[in-house]
Amino acid sequence: MKMTSLTENLKQLAQEVGFASVGISKPEMLEDLPYGPVGKVTTLKSPVQELPGVKSIILLVFHTWDKIFSLSVDSPEWRGYGLHSPEEKFESYYLPYEIMKNKAWEIVDFLRREGYESKYSLRIPLKTTAINCGLGCQGKSTLLITPGHGPRVNLISVLTTAELEIDAPFAANLCGNCNLCVTACPTKALDPYSITIEKCMTYSAESPCSSDVSPHVREMEKKLVLRPSKNSYIECARCMEVCPIGKKGDS
Numbered sequence: 001m002k003m004t005s006l007t008e009n010l011k012q013l014a015q016e017v018g019f020a021s022v023g024i025s026k027p028e029m030l031e032d033l034p035y036g037p038v039g040k041v042t043t044l045k046s047p048v049q050e051l052p053g054v055k056s057i058i059l060l061v062f063h064t065w066d067k068i069f070s071l072s073v074d075s076p077e078w079r080g081y082g083l084h085s086p087e088e089k090f091e092s093y094y095l096p097y098e099i100m101k102n103k104a105w106e107i108v109d110f111l112r113r114e115g116y117e118s119k120y121s122l123r124i125p126l127k128t129t130a131i132n133c134g135l136g137c138q139g140k141s142t143l144l145i146t147p148g149h150g151p152r153v154n155l156i157s158v159l160t161t162a163e164l165e166i167d168a169p170f171a172a173n174l175c176g177n178c179n180l181c182v183t184a185c186p187t188k189a190l191d192p193y194s195i196t197i198e199k200c201m202t203y204s205a206e207s208p209c210s211s212d213v214s215p216h217v218r219e220m221e222k223k224l225v226l227r228p229s230k231n232s233y234i235e236c237a238r239c240m241e242v243c244p245i246g247k248k249g250d251s
């Protein structure tokens, strides 16, 4: 029987559990990424902050083939980023994160059984890590554009102390002269390769009490963001949906 390496076994497992693609990088390749606060939304951590002793970063791509993958369910107390004191209790679930955490756990468990410390993380800068792992480029929407499914993917990483074989960074630009994502945004949140966070309807929906959202954006969000129930909504994904790259009837 052919001896396969840990890297090959792990990549095969990622495929078996349902990830569309997988790439690997190492901390030294990711030193210049945009770590730190992203507006009021989150603070991006480095792989080393997330797992001291990390030797490899595995980036996993999950294909989101239907609009419903952008479903978010918040507890009624949720008032948006930065407005909660630490003792306040609230919950917020985003469907692809729940799916990806389950799938990524299989990879974590496999590596732990091989004797390596491992954990999944959604807190590192996933798009720029994915580019370094050879999985796609950053598009004009600022999203990761993959050759297989365009931007219609969600991302999660697994950090491990195992030393794995790394992939070459993605070098091509897939957007060319296309500007469909920029023109499709109803609130004009996009300029090619950059976003004004407060104009994005996803930010508006996720921050119902934020004063930095203009009345116009708030009004558009109330009108256009789909709400299947009182405490849930389907995050706007027009910039993902219009992208022609890798389109096979998804979204």
Ligand code: B12
Pocket: 034, 038, 041, 042, 044, 070, 122, 123, 124, 125, 126, 127, 128, 138, 139, 141, 142, 143, 144, 145, 150, 151, 152, 153, 154, 155, 156, 193, 194, 195, 197, 200, 202, 203, 206, 235, 236, 237, 239, 240
């Ligand atoms: C903060 C955040 C948001 C914020 C801010 C968005 C943003 N672009 O930063 C808000 C709430 C608005 C948001 C909205 C959405 N998000 Co969001 N978000 C994130 C988060 C947590 C961090 C993003 C980040 O790194 N920001 C930091 C800034 C510095 O990055 P940036 O805007 O990309 O800026 C870069 C470019 O401007 C670039 N640049 C500048 N000039 C040029 C020129 C060229 C030529 C190039 C190539 C690049 C370039 O350099 C900057 C630094 O790298 C990630 C999860 C994670 N942990 O990474 C998810 C994530 C990016 N979001 C995701 C999704 C799906 C969405 C939405 C579609 C909502 C939805 N339906 O779920 C929208 C899309 C809006 C958009 N077009 O970006 C996915 C994206 C998947 C993909 N294909 O890339 C992620 C990765 C979540 C996940 N785990 O899958 N999001």
